[in-house]
Amino acid sequence: MASQCRARVVGPWGASTLGLVLLSGCGVETFLDPQGPVAAQQRLHFWQVTGLMALVVLPVLTLTPWLLWRYRDRGGADYEPRWGFSRGWEIALWGGPALVVAVLAALLWINTTRLDPYAPLASDANSLRVQAVGYDWKWLFLYPDLGIASVDLLAFPAGRPLEIELTSATVMQSFFVPALGSQVYAMGGMSTWLHLGADAPGRFRGENSQYNGEGFHMQKFEAVAMDEAAFEGWAQNAATASALDTAALDALEQKGVASDLAHALDRPSDDILFGGLPDDLFARVMAETAKAPMAPHDMAAGR
Amino acid sequence: MNTETGRHPGLNLGSGHAEAHGEAEALVFGFWVFMMSDLVTFGLLLATYVTMLDNLAGGPGPKDLFELKPVFIETLVLLTSSLTYGMAILSLKHDPGRRLRPVLAWLGLTLMLGLAFVAMEAKDLHALQAKGGAPQRSGFLSAFWALVPLHALHVAAAALWLVAIAAQIWRFGLDTPVKTALLRLGVLWHFLDVVWIAIVSVVFLGGLA
Amino acid sequence: MTLAGLLDAALGRLDWNALPFWEMVTHPSASSIINGLIASGAAGIMVLGALVTIWALTRHRLWGTLWRDWLTSLDHKKIGIMYVVLAFVMLARALAEASVMRTQQAVGLGGGFLSPEHFGQLFSTHGTIMIFFMAMPFLTGVINFVMPLQIGARDVAFPLLNSVSLALTAAGAALVMASLLFTPFSIGGWSGYPPFTETGFSPDVGPDYWIWAVTLSSLGTTLAGMNFAVTIYKKRAPGMTMFRMPLFCWTALCVSILMIFAMPPLTLATSMLALDRYLGFHFFTNTGGGDPMLYANMFWLFGHPEVYILILPAFGVYSEVISTLSGKKLYGYTSLALATICIAVLSFTVWVHHFFTMGQSASLNAVFGIATMLIGIPTGVKVYDWMLTLYRGRVRLGVPMIYAAGFLMLFVIGGATGIVLANPSLDYVTHNxxxxxxxxxNMLIPGLLFGMLAAYAFWFPKAFGFRLEEKWGRRAAVSWIAGFILAFFPLYGLGLxxxxxxxxxxxxxxxLPFTLIALVGAGLVLFAFGCLVAQLVVSIRERDMRRVPVGDPWDGRSLEWSIPAPAPEWNFAVLPKVETRDPFTEAKEQGRAYRSPEGYEDIEMPRHSAVGPIVGIAGFACAFGLVWYMWWLAISGALLSLGAMLARGFARDTVRIIAAAEVREAHESWLAMVRATPRIPRHEENTPANLGHAIPASQEEQS
Known part of the structure; x- marks a missing residue:
């Protein structure tokens, strides 16, 4: 899936951990090796927070063993059994963490506002509008402006912001591409928004991170950032595929992963593309998922 | 401990029973804490109702379903039952110890009013269902049916408790456990008034506004 | 009605398919056989364990003792001990499940041996058990045992209610255990998020098991919280003002208040889910105007305070342990008490941080993120306060202190990662x-579990009269710490x-490398649990060389150490008069400890009552009936429970008087024994010389 090794960045979880990642080689995708502007900002923020927290954590990690040793029983150190208060220490103990939290809170406010998943990314390029529908256990990506759709393949031009509208045709799901950054829930009967982007062409692992049953661990998709020309070509190719008709929609609703769907639709590969979309399909899926059921006595009456 | 200052204000447990007063105090306080927990439940149900007001799913809304007249009568009945309960507690404190105890009469009246409230509620809910307002119809109606009948269920449970206490009076007379039980039931009874007022304001008046 | 029809009605939805081995017998395949064997093995172990227990009780004629002295007892100490026993039993099961899950993930590259459905049940039962039937009973048990002793009370405010709380919790635990034999349990996780747990997506009985088990536990916990809060408000010994209470009691008070106000949202959330599932309501469905987001809000309105319900008692334990084992006054008592209150209050203001990714506005997320971080301040203060308690103390690295030291260092790391998660923008890449x-x-193992294990080691002698063996205890503590690090630090990497x-x-x-290391860690944790078992066995076998009849094995500072070990039924022969914090230390230093009181009085203790166990059995029956649609059973259970409570209203002979003479005799003979027992310095603490009579650390001569 990932075409190059990117193991250099995982982080402070000890040299051994890092070494293991290096040993295991390729396939590491994380916001710590960001492939887009959102993840890049998140990595920066992550290290800022980690650095600040080190100010709080390191004294405890070093001083606790020292205290245990220095003031061990019969160790001959000073002993003040009745000492239990010091104004200076009190101010430092409440003031220190308060100061750190104040700085962290400022960073939090800035980053939360800047990385609001609902806010469009700052860019000169036009964004690409995509609608993602979570099924059990695959993702349907609709390109309403291009009239095409794909399953478990999110193709988009690198350098152009992605504007993703999300819903679920089933239970709650969470749309997440670790190398690109933020995740947001997709929920039945309503839509949520997510803005992402990739700096350069590449293939990234995407997933649903919200447990939704037996096929959950198989619900992966590929987010493929292409250069503009390649994307044009891909879209034109997709447009030649057969349309997303009622039969295909019914097949999508069956529980199963993408390969099951390909099998049901008698498609050759896992690359399931559709060349025509019904009008307002996304809104229809939302309405269908939330439709009012028949009241029990109506059902009994056979309505 | 000074027996006079340690006495429970609402009870006549006798001046020589400081410990009994202390225990009554803890019992009533404990029950009050329990009611606070229950209050959270009703508060959340009210909040749920408010958030669900628009989740009609094409079904009937407050204006199609609610009528204020029965609600008004129910309110009067329930508030009056609180008054009669208060009278019962007063006559408990000044119980003359005669055979025909006024406290029992007040409790009987309270029970009647409580049961009348529950019966009227049941009738309303039945009518609501007949108008297409079954709880399965919409999120809004689910929220309504979780809140209002739960209150009625509380009143019914309080009535059952009242009967149980009456049976204890019949069996043991007005002994200390009965007195503290009556005090606790009082907390519940008045609490259910407060909750009902909130329900009337939010569910019925708020829903129709 | 035919016999078959009657049987169908009686059994509801229960049929052969519920048995864990049915699938592999009727549809044998590699996967169904492996999963069937594991599931049947687990059910078999449970059944076998139950049979062995029954056999042992019968063999040793202990049924009467069990019923009279334990199950129907209203003694807070015994109820506390039963809670802890329940916690250990459930810990064993949930640890075993964790090991199976770790093994699966260690070989999970492209497959593994567990079916997804089986794995789903494992993580759901593991989480449900660990939170509701391990952590909650453990801390409730410790509070039950310790808090009344520390405030100088003879029992909790409502002893019968205490027994009912235990019974409800145990009934919930029994329901989860029953799901081993009559499968399946939910696969919806410990948080049971709808709409996945709605009938539309989970039509089987799994979520119903989860709903009723959690509801029973929630009710039991609400009642326990009320009981503790009223006990602390109303039953403190004369002179025991709020700010003279040991810190553990402050944490117990805050926890009780959290229980009172945070459990109702859970009860309500599970009840609404039940209304959806049983009666077709539309609270959390996708359809019909339901709103799954409402569930997320209600569940976490409980869920976040719950986190502090779990952690605060451990904070209390660490405060006691660090101060006592440093032979020193607790540093910053007022700060610690205030920090506890701050945490309890703030815990209600942060629930949205569990679903930053649900699409609410950035400013709302930011507000809840900052509120979350604010909790870091009082928590940080606490950690530094404990370190300053070590400072200029005489620190003994006994078992509780090893746990405390491990806690201090690991907990701050968990706190740091918590601050990471508190940032909405970072939560977007680490959530789920x-x-x-x-x-x-990282918060709950070093935080809660180490705290509870420290409490177990610390107060065990007070409960049973002898110390726990030290070597196995140290092995257990060190393996827990090392096992935890190996099992969970790799998970941080995997998450990133x-x-x-x-x-x-x-x-x-x-x-793969990460999951393999985590497997090693899980193995070490299992070893640690084995050490705990070995420690208990060795300690019981060698109890005579570790007896501490005087009752003060660790040079304790609070009132519970001033009475015999094991503590008498009435706790205090005469209610103590308290004039300071650390009253027992003060008394020992001034030579006022172990004096004969001026006079004795009759003591009123609650009589035993069967209402608790009856409500428990009825509650289990009701819940089991609801799970399997056996309506007759559900209704009988509910009626039995109601009947027991109504009948209790007619009970009048509910207290037992213990004559002053009896108390005098027991107490005076203990005092005589105390005077005849030599006092020992701290370095002999873990030797047979320690009979529980301590030289106060501050008066000990050290060269």
């Missing part, structure tokens, strides 16, 4: 990943790599 799993295990939680198998080779 193993980073989150690592974080909350974007590995979702609750994943049965994966396709990324990069994950």
């Amino acid at each position: 990943t193993l980073f989150l799993v690592a974080h909350f295990h 790599l974007g590995m979702p939680r609750r994943t049965v198998a994966f396709l990324e080779p990069a994950y």
Whole structure:
């Protein structure tokens, strides 16, 4: 899936951990090796927070063993059994963490506002509008402006912001591409928004991170950032595929992963593309998922 | 401990029973804490109702379903039952110890009013269902049916408790456990008034506004 | 009605398919056989355990003792001990499940041996048990045992209610255990998020098991919280003002208040889910105007205070342990008490941080993120306060102190990762990943579990009259710490790599080294649990060389150490008069300890009552009936429970008087024994010389 090794960045979880990642080689995708502007900002923020927290954590990690040793029983150190208060220490103990939290809170406010998943990314390029529908256990990506759709393949031009509208045709799901950054829930009967982007062409692992049953661990998709020309070509190719008709929609609703769907639709590969979309399909899926059921006595009456 | 200052204000447990007063105090306080927990439940149900007001799913809304007249009568009945309960507690404190105890009469009246409230509620809910307002119809109606009948269920449970206490009076007379039980039931009874007022304001008046 | 029809009605939805081995017998395949064997093995162990227990009780004629002295007892100490026993039993099961899950993920690259459905049940029962039937009973048990002793009370405010709370919790635990034999349990996780747990997506009985088990536990916990709060408000000994209470009691008070106000949202959330599932309501469905987001809000309105319900008692334990084992006054008592209150209050203001990714506005997320971080301030203060308690003390590295030291260092790391998660923008990339799993295990294992194990080692002598064996205890503590680090630090890495939680198998080779290390850690944790078992066995066998009849094995500072070990039924022969904090230390230093009181009085203790066990059995029957649609059973259970409570109203002979003479005799003979027992310095603490008579650390001569 990932075409190059990117193991250099995982982080402070000890040299051994890092070494293991290096040993295991390729396939590491994380916001710590960001492939887009959102993840890049998140990595920066992550290290800022980690650095600040080190100010709080390191004294405890070093001083606790020292205290245990220095003031061990019969160790001959000073002993003040009745000492239990010091104004200076009190101010430092409440003031220190308060100061750190104040700085962290400022960073939090800035980053939360800047990385609001609902806010469009700052860019000169036009964004690409995509609608993602979570099924059990695959993702349907609709390109309403291009009239095409794909399953478990999110193709988009690198350098152009992605504007993703999300819903679920089933239970709650969470749309997440670790190398690109933020995740947001997709929920039945309503839509949520997510803005992402990739700096350069590449293939990234995407997933649903919200447990939704037996096929959950198989619900992966590929987010493929292409250069503009390649994307044009891909879209034109997709447009030649057969349309997303009622039969295909019914097949999508069956529980199963993408390969099951390909099998049901008698498609050759896992690359399931559709060349025509019904009008307002996304809104229809939302309405269908939330439709009012028949009241029990109506059902009994056979309505 | 000074027996006079340690006495429970609402009870006549006798001046020589400081410990009994202390225990009554803890019992009533404990029950009050329990009611606070229950209050959270009703508060959340009210909040749920408010958030669900628009989740009609094409079904009937407050204006199609609610009528204020029965609600008004129910309110009067329930508030009056609180008054009669208060009278019962007063006559408990000044119980003359005669055979025909006024406290029992007040409790009987309270029970009647409580049961009348529950019966009227049941009738309303039945009518609501007949108008297409079954709880399965919409999120809004689910929220309504979780809140209002739960209150009625509380009143019914309080009535059952009242009967149980009456049976204890019949069996043991007005002994200390009965007195503290009556005090606790009082907390519940008045609490259910407060909750009902909130329900009337939010569910019925708020829903129709 | 035919006999078959009657049987159908009686059994509801229960049929052969519920048995764990049915699938592999009727549809044999490699997967169904492996999963069937594991599930049947687990059910078999449970049944076998139950049979062995029954056999042992019968063989040793202990049924009467069990019923009279334990199950129907209203003694807070015994109820506390039963809670802890329940916690250990459930810990064993949930640990075993964790090991199976770790093994699965260690071989989970592209497959593994567990079916996704089986894995789903494992993480759901593991989480449900660990929170509701291990952590909650453990801390409730410790509070039950310790708090009344520390405030100088003879029992909790409502002893019968205490027994009912235990019975409800045990009934919930029994329901989860029953799901081993009559499968399946829910696969919806410990948080049971709808709409996945609605009938439309989970038509089987799994979520019903979860709903009723959690509801029973929630009711029991609400009642326990009320009981503790009223006890602390109303039953303190004369002179025991709020700010003279040991810190553990402050944490117990805050926890009780959290229980009172935070459990109703849970009860309500599970009840609404039940209304959806049983009666077709539309609270959390996708359809019909339901709103799953409402559930998320209600569940976490409980869920976040719950985190502090779990952690605060452990904070209390650490405060006692660190101060006592440093032979020193607790540093910053007022700060610690205030910090506890701050945490309790703030815990109600942060629930949205559990679903930053649900699409609410950035400013709302930011406000809740900052509120979350604010909790870091009082928590940080606490950690530094404990370190300053070590400062200029005489620190003994006994078992409780090893746990405390491990806690201090590991907990701050968990706190740091918690601050990471508190940032909405960072939560967007770590939410639902193993980073989150690592974080909350980092808070709950060093935080809660180490605290409870420290409490177990610390107060065990007070409960049973002898100390726990030290060597196995140290092995257990060190293995717990090392096992935890190995099992969970790799999960931080996996989370940063974007590995979702609750994943049965994966396709990324990069994950494998991490899951392998975590497996080693899980093995070490199992070893640690084995050490605890070995410690208990050795301690019981060699109890005569570790007896501490005087009752003060650790040079304790608070009132519970001033009475015999094991503590008498009435706790205090004469209610103590308290004039300071650390009253027992003060008394020992001034030579006022172990004096004969001026006079004795009759003591009123509650009589035993069967109402608790009856409500428990009825509650279990009702819940089991509801799960399987056996309506007759559900209704009988509910009526039995109601009947027991109504009948109790007619009970009048509920107290037992213990004559002053009896108390005098017991107490005076103990005092005579105390005077005849030599006092020991702290370095002999773990030797047979320690009979529980301590030289106060401050008066000990050290060269």
